[in-house]
Amino acid sequence: MSRARLTDEDARFIEKYRPDAYPRPAVTVDIAVFTVIDARLVTLLIKRNEAPFRNQWALPGGFVRVGTSRKDQGESVDDAAARELREETGLPLDPTYLEQVAAFGKPMRDPRMRVISVAYFALIRPALGSLIHAGTDASHAQWVHVSDLKKRALAFDHESILSACLTRLRERVDNSNAAFALVGETFTIPELRAVHEVVHSQALDAGNFRRRFMRWREDGIIEEAPGKRITASKPATVYRFSQSR
Amino acid sequence: MSRARLTDEDARFIEKYRPDAYPRPAVTVDIAVFTVIDARLVTLLIKRNEAPFRNQWALPGGFVRVGTSRKDQGESVDDAAARELREETGLPLDPTYLEQVAAFGKPMRDPRMRVISVAYFALIRPALGSLIHAGTDASHAQWVHVSDLKKRALAFDHESILSACLTRLRERVDNSNAAFALVGETFTIPELRAVHEVVHSQALDAGNFRRRFMRWREDGIIEEAPGKRITASKPATVYRFSQSR
DNA sequence: GCTATAAAAGTCGATTTGACACTATAAAGA
DNA sequence: TCTTTATAGTGTCAAATCGACTTTTATAGC
Incomplete structure (x- = not known):
């Protein structure tokens, strides 16, 4: 036009x-x-x-x-x-x-x-x-x-x-990438899940959320970042948002 | 508040x-x-x-x-x-x-x-x-x-x-009831489907659209209206939007 | 009556979703 | 050093959903 x-x-x-x-x-x-x-x-x-x-x-x-x-x-x-x-x-x-x-x-x-x-x-x-x-x-x-x-x-x-x-x-x-603006530059799956939970004030199934997350990964929206996040228990894989301009 | x-x-x-x-x-x-x-x-x-x-x-x-x-x-x-x-x-x-x-x-x-x-x-x-x-x-x-x-x-x-x-x-x-504003007060399933098709400029499967329609009906969004719509072939059931203010 | 057409109903496999069980790996404490 | 605890990560299964498709039914037009 x-x-x-x-x-x-x-x-x-x-x-x-x-x-x-x-x-x-x-x-x-x-x-x-x-x-x-x-x-x-x-x-x-x-x-x-x-x-x-x-x-x-x-x-x-x-x-x-x-x-x-x-x-x-x-x-x-x-x-x-x-x-x-x-x-x-x-x-x-x-x-x-x-x-x-x-x-x-x-x-x-x-x-x-x-x-x-x-x-x-x-x-x-x-x-x-x-x-x-x-x-x-x-x-x-x-x-x-x-x-x-x-x-x-x-x-x-x-x-x-x-x-x-x-x-x-x-x-x-x-339905969009807004949640990635509420975690750090790098983040773990549980960290991102916590954002979704807190925004909707309702607990989400960890396994199901991980499955959803992995689909975003397959779609290239997020990618693995180096290092591991040390927690009180098993260390978590760290990811980053791909479209970082 | x-x-x-x-x-x-x-x-x-x-x-x-x-x-x-x-x-x-x-x-x-x-x-x-x-x-x-x-x-x-x-x-x-x-x-x-x-x-x-x-x-x-x-x-x-x-x-x-x-x-x-x-x-x-x-x-x-x-x-x-x-x-x-x-x-x-x-x-x-x-x-x-x-x-x-x-x-x-x-x-x-x-x-x-x-x-x-x-x-x-x-x-x-x-x-x-x-x-x-x-x-x-x-x-x-x-x-x-x-x-x-x-x-x-x-x-x-x-x-x-x-x-x-x-x-x-x-x-x-x-995702909302907007389509009902683009058909008459009463309408048939094919008429409503035509609206969806024309808005997205893509053909929809008649059977699958009907299934979706019937779910709206079960949810009470639409209800059957008296009469039948006479067409060139088999007459169609007429419905109306339930939330007519 | 026969035919063409479209409404209406039904089928089936693939995909998605929600609920849940299970395994792996680290820290913390005895 | 062994055990406990917490949670990351994996797997399973049934139900619901979705897309493509077939079959049946009712009417107008010839």
Whole structure:
């Protein structure tokens, strides 16, 4: 498919176009960041230090930077999500996994003004997860066990957003390569199984999971890595994800 | 989960808040409307009669109506999609199926200004599909065979949007009840099979599809309806979708 | 009535899945 | 050093599912 061309007429029209004719919404991104800490699925919450919902817990996120001219239209929504993630977590590197979930656009979801939010979910490797908490003020950012979320009241409609992100996460762990972003660069079969178990909060048969794993291996999705993982009992074979870009 | 409450402080803050601090994007909805006409999957395209991309084909859609005050924040994005669908198709009733697909937010996707678009796909029953074309100016709205889309250049990034909507449609036909929105209120097994075939553009084994169908029936998703569908050969049993709201 | 056609029903082997038993290998402790 | 314990890794089996295929049945059209 090739995109339709802009005509001279278009160019003239655009030159004259005054974009202030209609009121516009503010657009934000909100990100459900997941990782696994101590064999439990956790998500990052930020304590707001501004009204509205000051001192309440919310998902990390912020406004999409929109440029000030026709030529400079600012950053993409995806880039805004990646940037906010970097800024709020303080992580130097790109997230292992970042995917858009949906736009949330009910009126009055923000009492200040009309705000439409695009939700993302991000996955962080377990080892990095602990860094975030250490780096920032502990009272400002907090990893919260997903199983404890029911007790929490979140700002805005972030409970709905988080719920949608969780559903999407579970779907991706089952049917795509998302789970590999929740283990280390190298991992054992039981480690990967633990991720699946913790995401679905249900135990999986070790033998059956291994069979499934071996099919991924045959399909070239994962490959054996050198070394063995020393555990309290029999050492486990170590693997790595093949599509490491 | 209960939402966090607004405090008095919030109320005072909101009262003083001036929402014009940062530039905002325009937000639109774009809708891929699908139906089946003459046993082929088609989507509705609209010929733009304004710049940019004047006289080019585009997906139906339009701007989300944002209110002018804190109290009146306008319509929800979902409502905007339903409204645009009504307006552009002229159909009096609600669409049988309308689902958000994703937000498209790259800068420069609209040459006039920064526009973020939320994409939806809608499904229309076959009988109603023909009405639309008849009702509007034929040169203005057109049902296009999905298999012929490669040849068409569409305005904006509507080719990407349409492609994402098609992918989602196929996923929903396979794994949810979307297909029932592409047959009549009552339908036969072969009619429903034709929908699956046309969406995936591949023939399905009649016997195996029937077996799958019968499992849906056992699960109470569909139920037998009175009467028989008269065909050129053996009459077919008629069914209906059970969850008719 | 005969024929063509498609709905409807049935068959069969291959594959997948879930539940479970069994074996192998290391650490830990007596 | 021998035994225990834990868990990685292997194997088995029946049930469910799936794809390809055959057979029966009911109707329209000739």
